Amino acid sequence: xxxxxxxxxxxxxxxxxxxxxxxLKDEGVERISSQExxxxxxxxxxxxxxxxxxxxxxxxxxxxxxxxxxxxEISKILGLDRIHKxxxxxxxxxxxxxxxxxxxxxxxxxxxxxxxxxxxxxxKQVRDVQVMPMEQMEEFVRTNQIEIAVxxxxxxxxxxxxxxxxxxxxxxIWNFAHVDLNLxxxxxxxxxxLSDSLMKLSYNINRSDN
Amino acid sequence: xxxxxxxxxxxxxxxxxxxxxxxLKDEGVERISSQExxxxxxxxxxxxxxxxxxxxxxxxxxxxxxxxxxxxEISKILGLDRIHKxxxxxxxxxxxxxxxxxxxxxxxxxxxxxxxxxxxxxxKQVRDVQVMPMEQMEEFVRTNQIEIAVxxxxxxxxxxxxxxxxxxxxxxIWNFAHVDLNLxxxxxxxxxxLSDSLMKLSYNINRSDN
DNA sequence: TAGATTGTTAATCGATTAACAATC
DNA sequence: TAGATTGTTAATCGATTAACAATC
Numbered sequence: 001x002x003x004x005x006x007x008x009x010x011x012x013x014x015x016x017x018x019x020x021x022x023x024l025k026d027e028g029v030e031r032i033s034s035q036e037x038x039x040x041x042x043x044x045x046x047x048x049x050x051x052x053x054x055x056x057x058x059x060x061x062x063x064x065x066x067x068x069x070x071x072x073e074i075s076k077i078l079g080l081d082r083i084h085k086x087x088x089x090x091x092x093x094x095x096x097x098x099x100x101x102x103x104x105x106x107x108x109x110x111x112x113x114x115x116x117x118x119x120x121x122x123x124k125q126v127r128d129v130q131v132m133p134m135e136q137m138e139e140f141v142r143t144n145q146i147e148i149a150v151x152x153x154x155x156x157x158x159x160x161x162x163x164x165x166x167x168x169x170x171x172x173i174w175n176f177a178h179v180d181l182n183l184x185x186x187x188x189x190x191x192x193x194l195s196d197s198l199m200k201l202s203y204n205i206n207r208s209d210n
Numbered sequence: 211x212x213x214x215x216x217x218x219x220x221x222x223x224x225x226x227x228x229x230x231x232x233x234l235k236d237e238g239v240e241r242i243s244s245q246e247x248x249x250x251x252x253x254x255x256x257x258x259x260x261x262x263x264x265x266x267x268x269x270x271x272x273x274x275x276x277x278x279x280x281x282x283e284i285s286k287i288l289g290l291d292r293i294h295k296x297x298x299x300x301x302x303x304x305x306x307x308x309x310x311x312x313x314x315x316x317x318x319x320x321x322x323x324x325x326x327x328x329x330x331x332x333x334k335q336v337r338d339v340q341v342m343p344m345e346q347m348e349e350f351v352r353t354n355q356i357e358i359a360v361x362x363x364x365x366x367x368x369x370x371x372x373x374x375x376x377x378x379x380x381x382x383i384w385n386f387a388h389v390d391l392n393l394x395x396x397x398x399x400x401x402x403x404l405s406d407s408l409m410k411l412s413y414n415i416n417r418s419d420n
Numbered sequence: 421t422a423g424a425t426t427g428t429t430a431a432t433c434g435a436t437t438a439a440c441a442a443t444c
Numbered sequence: 445t446a447g448a449t450t451g452t453t454a455a456t457c458g459a460t461t462a463a464c465a466a467t468c
Contacts, residue, residue, distance in 0.1 A: 009435065011413050015406035019388065033449060045449095046437050053451060061450040062444040079412040093307030100303050103388075103405060109412075147415065172415045174408060178229070178313075190411035194402065195313060196225035198384060201400035202289040202319075203221050205357065205382045219459065243425060255425095256461050263427060271426040272468045 006054050013051060014074055016041070021071040033064035084109045085144060089161055090152035091116035091124065091131045094176060098150055099126040109148065113140050117157075134161075141168040148172045155179035216264050223261055224284055226251070231281040243274035294319050295354060299371055300362035301326035301334065301341045304386060308360055309336040319358070323350050327367075344371075351378040358382045365389035 020041055024032060034052075038045040052058045052065070058073055059065040075081055086104075088095045091114050098104070099111055114126055117134045124131045132140065140146070149165045151158055151173055158177030165173065172188040175181055181189050230251055234242060244262075248255040262268045262275070268283055269275040285291055296314075298305045301324050308314070309321055324336055327344045334341045342350065350356070359375045361368055361383055368387030375383065382398040385391055391399050 007435075008410075011410055012406075014413070015403070015409040016390075018409070019406075035449080044437060046439095047435090049450065049452090050436075057451070059450050060444060061442070062448045064449065077413065078409045079416040080409065082416075084412060084415070093303060093310050097303030097307050098404075101404075104408060107405070107409075109408065148411065172411055174411055180226075188411055188414040190407055190414070192402070192404065192407055193225070194308075194311075195317065196222075196229075197400055197402055198314060198319065199225040199228070199288045199290065199317075200218075200221055201358065201382055201384055201398055202294060203224070203287065204398040204400070205294070206289040206292075217459075245425080254461060256463090257459090259426065259428085260460075267427070269426050270468060271466070272424045274425065 010051050010054055013043075013047075014078055017048075017051070018071065018074045018078065021067055021074065024067045025071055029067050031064045031066050034059075036064075080107050082108055084148050085112050085146050086110060086148040086150060087113040087115065087137075087141065087146050088150040088152060089115050089134075089137065089165070090154075090176075091118070091121045091126065092152060095150070095152035096126050098152065099129070112144055112146065115140075137161075138164060138168045141165060141170055146170055148174060150174045150176070152176045220261050220264055223253075224288055227258075227261070228281065228284045228288065231277055231284065234277045235281055239277050241274045241276050244269075246274075290317050292318055294358050295322050295356050296320060296358040296360060297323040297325065297347075297351065297356050298360040298362060299325050299344075299347065299375070300360075300364075300386075301328070301331045301336065302362060305360070305362035306336050308362065309339070322354055322356065325350075347371075348374060348378045351375060351380055356380055358384060360384045360386070362386045 020037065034045040034048040038048055049059075052070075055073070055077060058070050086109050088099050088111065095114065095116075099114055105111060111127060111129065114129050114131045115134050115137045116122070116131050119133070121131045122133055141149070147170065149162075149170045149172075151162060153161060155177045158175070158179050159181060162173055162175070162181045162183060166183055166187055171186075173181060173183070173190070175189055175191045176194070178193055178195060180191070183189060230247065244255040244258040247258055251258075259269075262280075265283070265287060268280050296319050298309050298321065305324065305326075309324055315321060321337060321339065324339050324341045325344050325347045326332070326341050329343070331341045332343055351359070357380065359372075359380045359382070361372060363371060365387045368385065368389050369391060372383055372385070372391045372393060376393055376397055381396075383391060383393070383400070385399055385401045386404070388403055388405060390401070393399060
């Protein structure tokens with residue numbers, strides 16, 4: 001069952017399509033052509049059709065795409081029709097911000113536990129979970145079969161903690177620590193390097209100045 | 211003085227180079243070849259040399275690159291040798307997390323003010339600034355000549371707030387709101403769409419499962 | 421000078437755009 | 445049936461990798 005690999009460039013665009021389709025759905029729009037969508041999103045109609053066709057024919061000639069159907073299909077492709085059990089490691093400001101963000105829950109990312117090494121934070125309530133000590137992390141991950149770990153800890157401990165998580169069955173890491181994690185084949189890592197993003201912005205400011 | 215435009219693909223890699231060079235510097239490494247760096251960073255040596263050469267010859271044949279010098283040059287390219295005056299709009303968890311993050315300050319991003327529409331947050335201390343009402347934002351931006359605004363507000367108000375900021379002289383927006391901002395030519399926008407990132411992770415989990 | 425390694429040109433690869441036949 | 449718009453092939457564009465002459 002060898003499917004052709006879909007490029008990360010395409011995958012990276014799917015969430016944005018989903019966002020626009022969700023808005024259209026909310027506005028009660030039933031169908032849309034690649035041409036109309038391309039004007040809305042400021043991309044080429046060609047790219048839209050190519051992207052969707054990677055997954056095989058969501059549209060219909062002479063009609064366009066059904067908004068509701070397309071929305072559902074892209075959701076499925078992105079795995080948003082499943083429950084993903086998550087924990088957050090690092091209960092600082094950023095960890096708490098992510099824990100409190102309800103929209104992830106709505107998408108099937110279930111926030112099940114939160115850990116920190118700082119005893120002052122233990123027991124602190126974030127939504128319906130309490131911050132637990134790091135020592136309990138491994139067992140929690142195993143017994144609850146946690147799939148995704150969100151790393152919001154300093155880079156000094158990130159590599160080691162990530163390895164412990166993976167040893168206990170975590171399959172994916174959403175990494176906010178400013179360090180590259182080199183984990184075994186098959187373990188998914190998605191980096192959010194905020195300072196990299198800010199530096200890009202800084203570069204582009206300089207450019208537009210000259 | 212028409213320089214050839216440098217692609218965003220290259221710019222996007224500079225912060226990562228900077229991070230590795232900073233680590234090498236801290237370890238006391240004086241020089242490095244593209245070959246060595248490529249092994250460290252798991253990219254091709256060819257790409258490294260091409261990337262650096264966009265800015266014209268940081269290395270020396272037979273020797274390699276001087277770590278300290280290269281670090282400084284990339285810093286300059288990214289505009290990290292300048293002060294950037296910033297405000298944060300939206301004093302929720304995420305806004306506070308970013309405000310408290312000292313590393314941005316270290317890079318020249320000066321955190322000067324914070325705004326929120328919620329009266330309960332007014333006066334709240336985040337590092338050395340107090341949360342101010344939204345009504346004061348425009349004047350503050352003008353009188354302090356704010357360059358960068360960090361948007362950590364819900365998407366419902368993001369578009370309108372961004373426009374007000376730009377009208378008052380803000381030149382760049384670091385946008386955490388889950389919406390595309392369409393601002394005038396020359397205004398820089400860098401989006402951090404966290405849920406998009408999480409969806410990519412979710413997709414890749416599904417892939418590796420099959 | 422000989423060895424090392426860059427800077428840079430050429431080749432390859434992949435992603436985007438254009439074009440149009442298929443078909444609703 | 446005629447018009448619209450997809451699905452898909454072909455053309456173009458840009459980014460990455462390979463190769464090697466220049467030079468420290």
